Amino acid sequence: MKVLLSAVQEKSFTKASVKQHMSQPAVTIIIGEIEELAGCKLFVRAGNTRTTTLTNEGENFAGVFSKIVAQYETAIQQLEVSVSGKxxxxxxxxxxxxxxxxxxxxxxxxxxxxxxxxxxxxxxxxxxxxxxxxxxxxxxxxxxxxxxxxxxxxxxxLTDQVCALVRHTDFAGKHSINWSDLPSKGIVHTGISRSAQLQIRQALKGVEIESEGYVEVDSDVLITKLLADDLAVALTPSLIGSVLEQEEGLRCIELRGPRVDVxxxxxxxxxxxxxxxxxxxxxxxxxxxxxxx
Known part of the structure; x- marks a missing residue:
C-alpha cells in the first residue's frame, strides 16, 4: 500500500522506489500485483506504459489505502509511546x-x-x-x-453565519438589515475560507452591489480599516464580529436574505x-x- 501511495504522491515510480528503499522493477511488480488482486487497472496507460495518473478505481483504492496506512502508523506510534513510557x-x-x-x-x-x-x-x-x-x-x-x-x-x-460589522453610528437602532441595504464600499474578511468569501461576493452581486468596492482585509488590520478609512461595513462571521463589536464604536448586525454559512x-x-x-x-x-x- 505504501508503494502505491508513494508513486501517487511523488508522481514518479523512480522516486517512489527511492522513498521505499527498493528498486524500480520491484515497485512495478508490486503495483502489478495490487492491480491483479484488485481485478482492475489502477493507473492510466499510455499505450503499454503505466503512467502515475490514477484511474477512477485507482482514486478509490488510494483513498482507502491512505486511511489504512494512517491508522496503522497511528497504532505504531501509540505502541511506541506505551512501551517507552514517554x-x-x-x-x-x-x-x-x-x-x-x-x-x-x-x-x-x-x-x-x-x-x-x-x-x-x-x-x-x-x-x-x-x-x-x-x-x-x-x-x-x-x-x-x-x-x-x-x-x-x-x-x-457548529455552523456560523456572515454578519455585518458596522460603526456604532451607522444603521442606528437596527439589529438586522438586508444585503441590499449595504453601502457600495466595505470590507470582506479574508481570514475565512475562500468558498465563504466567494459566497459573500455572490450575495453582493445578487443585490447589484459591485463587489470590487469591497476590499479584502485580514483580522490584523480589520478594525483599523473600519474605523479609520471610508469603509462603512465589514462582512465577517458573527463569531468574529461578536468579539470585535466589543471594541468601542462597533456593533454586529444580522444580514437578512442570502445566508452565507460558515x-x-x-x-x-x-x-x-x-x-x-x-x-x-x-x-x-x-x-x-x-x-x-
Missing amino acids: KAWVDVLIQKSFAIAIRGDWLRSLQKTFDGSHVRFHTATRDEILEKINSQDACLGLIDGDTSNLKADSRTI PMRIVMPWGRMHSTRFETLSPAAVFVGRHDD
Missing part, C-alpha cells in the same frame, strides 16, 4: 482569525481528551493548517469551510480521531458567547 506531542492548530473567539475553558477540556499526550496550542492560517493535516502529522485543526479534499476525518461543531470543523489526519474523546466536549461551548441550551 508522552507523545499533539499540536492543536487554531485558525488565526477565529482564535479571538475561542473559550479558554473549552481549550482546557480539549486538552483532556488526548489521553497520555502533551498538547501544544498554536494559531495558524487556514492554508498552514491544511498543509499540516495533509502531512499526516499528530495534530488537530479547528478551521472553517469545506474539508472534503483533505486526507482527514472531520467533525462539524461551518466550523475539527479535523484530524485519517485514523487519529478515534483515539480522542470528543463526545465529552460541548460544541456549543467552543466560542465566546455560545453556550449550551
Whole structure:
C-alpha cells in the first residue's frame, strides 16, 4: 500500500522506489500485483506504459489505502509511546482569525481528551493548517469551510453565519438589515475560507452591489480599516464580529436574505480521531458567547 501511495504522491515510480528503499522493477511488480488482486487497472496507460495518473478505481483504492496506512502508523506510534513510557506531542492548530473567539475553558477540556499526550496550542492560517493535516502529522485543526479534499476525518461543531460589522453610528437602532441595504464600499474578511468569501461576493452581486468596492482585509488590520478609512461595513462571521463589536464604536448586525454559512470543523489526519474523546466536549461551548441550551 505504501508503494502505491508513494508513486501517487511523488508522481514518479523512480522516486517512489527511492522513498521505499527498493528498486524500480520491484515497485512495478508490486503495483502489478495490487492491480491483479484488485481485478482492475489502477493507473492510466499510455499505450503499454503505466503512467502515475490514477484511474477512477485507482482514486478509490488510494483513498482507502491512505486511511489504512494512517491508522496503522497511528497504532505504531501509540505502541511506541506505551512501551517507552514517554508522552507523545499533539499540536492543536487554531485558525488565526477565529482564535479571538475561542473559550479558554473549552481549550482546557480539549486538552483532556488526548489521553497520555502533551498538547501544544498554536494559531495558524487556514492554508498552514491544511498543509499540516495533509502531512499526516499528530495534530488537530479547528478551521472553517469545506474539508472534503483533505486526507482527514472531520467533525462539524457548529455552523456560523456572515454578519455585518458596522460603526456604532451607522444603521442606528437596527439589529438586522438586508444585503441590499449595504453601502457600495466595505470590507470582506479574508481570514475565512475562500468558498465563504466567494459566497459573500455572490450575495453582493445578487443585490447589484459591485463587489470590487469591497476590499479584502485580514483580522490584523480589520478594525483599523473600519474605523479609520471610508469603509462603512465589514462582512465577517458573527463569531468574529461578536468579539470585535466589543471594541468601542462597533456593533454586529444580522444580514437578512442570502445566508452565507460558515461551518466550523475539527479535523484530524485519517485514523487519529478515534483515539480522542470528543463526545465529552460541548460544541456549543467552543466560542465566546455560545453556550449550551
